[in-house]
Amino acid sequence: MNIPVNLPLTRKLSTFVALSKAELALLDHLHQRNRFFSAGRDMVHQGQSGQAAYVLMSGWVCSYKLQPDGTRQIVDFQIPGDFLGLRSVLLRTSDHSFEPIVDIEAAEVLTEDLLEAFAQTPRLATAILWAASRDEAMVVEHLVGIGRRDAVVRIAHFLLELGSRLALVGLGDTKGYDCPLTQYHLADALGLSAVHVNRVLRQLREAGLVTFREGHVRFHDLDRLVKLADFDPAYLDHAGPLLK
Amino acid sequence: MNIPVNLPLTRKLSTFVALSKAELALLDHLHQRNRFFSAGRDMVHQGQSGQAAYVLMSGWVCSYKLQPDGTRQIVDFQIPGDFLGLRSVLLRTSDHSFEPIVDIEAAEVLTEDLLEAFAQTPRLATAILWAASRDEAMVVEHLVGIGRRDAVVRIAHFLLELGSRLALVGLGDTKGYDCPLTQYHLADALGLSAVHVNRVLRQLREAGLVTFREGHVRFHDLDRLVKLADFDPAYLDHAGPLLK
Known part of the structure; x- marks a missing residue:
């Protein structure tokens, strides 16, 4: 077989x-x-x-x-x-x-x-x-993000979460990933305007943290980005099989 | 047995x-x-x-x-x-x-x-x-609520959702339900201040729609409240068993 x-x-x-x-x-x-x-x-x-x-x-x-x-x-x-x-x-x-x-x-x-x-x-x-629980945990994170996080942290967190999810299925690594999303997608997901998204992405790029351009997200300084976003991937649960 | x-x-x-x-x-x-x-x-x-x-x-x-x-x-x-x-x-x-x-x-x-x-x-x-899917659908509703609904609609929607959930397990009906939540709980759930929650609850009461006081929610005009909140309970899926 x-x-x-x-x-x-x-x-x-x-x-x-x-x-x-x-x-x-x-x-x-x-x-x-x-x-x-x-x-x-x-x-x-x-x-x-x-x-x-x-x-x-x-x-x-x-x-x-x-x-x-x-x-x-x-x-x-x-x-x-x-x-x-x-x-x-x-x-x-x-x-x-x-x-x-x-x-x-x-x-x-x-x-x-x-x-x-x-x-x-x-x-x-x-x-x-x-x-399904993992999907729900992600929606909860987005809820918390929209409710309480500022725009910079929200976008940084979002780009890190996507990277982590994509790496799990072999579509990205600690260097970055391909991403077909537009700034309008990010805006509608994060409760921001496209102009605001654009400005924050420029800030993140100029700070030497991450670049999102031409369909690709590239992490320049993953550690500092994780710290900025207070990103704890525990809710994505990638620690290896619970049921052996 | x-x-x-x-x-x-x-x-x-x-x-x-x-x-x-x-x-x-x-x-x-x-x-x-x-x-x-x-x-x-x-x-x-x-x-x-x-x-x-x-x-x-x-x-x-x-x-x-x-x-x-x-x-x-x-x-x-x-x-x-x-x-x-x-x-x-x-x-x-x-x-x-x-x-x-x-x-x-x-x-x-x-x-x-x-x-x-x-x-x-x-x-x-x-x-x-x-x-679990129903729980996720509720978190999605809350996400949409915080992202896009104004305070009056958000609170009306929330009180209706709770009523619908409680009725399913026999703890409420179209007249209302007992509810031990404080205005601080509502504030922290809906991304509002307690003062704002208080003001909106007074508005809803004075409009003859719903009263939330002394641990009890009483619907005065359910139809108008449902309309105001644009509450569509489909995501709670109470339509009767899918699996016979």
């Missing part, structure tokens, strides 16, 4: 559970119905029901909510290995919209597939609950 | 899964190690590891994060039927603190218990994943 262990979701869940061959095969099986979506067109609309969940295999997606006044709040960005709309399937009505930021590939996952996989191995259910 | 179907967690999960007798018994079994905690003393500290998870059986708890500058951001309030620290157990290090607002009773749940329960019924795993 030939099992690809380099699927991003598999890499991610391996952080939490030392996966058996059977569990790897089950995860592989969840990646059978691959779909392609184009940048800029919503995959799932807020308020839509009956839609599927996906596992993102390549590319970036943003999830957002539109406010009655037309402004949008970006809730989070999804990177390879993340679920798209798992919450929406479970809660039946999507509480937010998903928009691919670049062209993406994603595997469709049906509720039956999940139930079937859970029935075969409760460890996988726990691992997916872990991933 | 005598199975109490009125445990708050059981009531809550029944919204999502039509529970079998065996599943009810399993849930009952998760409520064996009951503990009592006093108001005002942290049960779990931010940064603590190796702690247990709990299911809240009676009373109210708040979960919060302390910022480096000493301010605190309340992430959410837990009511009967909610998990306390499930995320912390899965992520190993608690990313926040829990403080009982009144004296509470909670059942301790070990990771092994959960794994064992999931092994016996994957439907229960899905139901708990549903509950």
Whole structure:
């Protein structure tokens, strides 16, 4: 049996559970119905029901909510290995919209597939609950960020969090990572104006901490940036498998 | 076999899964190690590891994060039927603190218990994943609230959400509910000052919409309040069991 262990979701869940061959095969099986979506067109609309969940295999997606006044709040960005709309399937009505930021590939996952996989191995259910908990911890961090952090700390924290998440699935390291986000994305995620984001990014660059330009984030002085942002990655839980 | 179907967690999960007798018994079994905690003393500290998870059986708890500058951001309030620290157990290090607002009773749940329960019924795993998704949806709502809603809408939305959650576990109805929170709790949860909260509550009362006084929230005109807050309870998913 030939099992690809380099699927991003598999890499991610391996952080939490030392996966058996059977569990790897089950995860592989969840990646059978691959779909392609184009940048800029919503995959799932807020308020839509009956839609599927996906596992993102390549590319970036943003999830957002539109406010009655037309402004949008970006809730989070999804990177390879993340679920798209798992919450929406479970809660039946999507509480937010998903928009691919670049062209993406994603595997469709049906509720039956999940139930079937859970029935075969409760460890996988726990691992997916872990991933959902980690997603929630990130939203909590963003909540705290918008509630209490100033713009410089908020942006520094955000760039570090993304770097840490991407490194987990092999898409970045301590030097930096490719990033297709615009300053408008950052603004809508962090509750700032694009002009403000631009000014803060210049400050961070001129301070010799980090450069975000032409689709790439480069860390110049990771230690000082971590200190500035008071970034403690414990909530991302990358300490190695809890379930052996 | 005598199975109490009125445990708050059981009531809550029944919204999502039509529970079998065996599943009810399993849930009952998760409520064996009951503990009592006093108001005002942290049960779990931010940064603590190796702690247990709990299911809240009676009373109210708040979960919060302390910022480096000493301010605190309340992430959410837990009511009967909610998990306390499930995320912390899965992520190993608690990313926040829990403080009982009144004296509470909670059942301790070990990771092994959960794994064992999931092994016996994957439907229960899905139901708990549903509950975790619902918790995440609430944090997302709070994020959007702090990011984009004005103080009046934010407080109205918050009081409606609490009412809806409490009604699900039999602790409130369309007339109102008992609520031990102070204006300081509301302030720290909603990113406002206590003075501001006080002023908005007076406005809402004088407009004949809702009164929050002496530990009780009373809805005077639910329809108008729902309209003012643009409250759409879809994200709380109370539409009846998805899994029959």
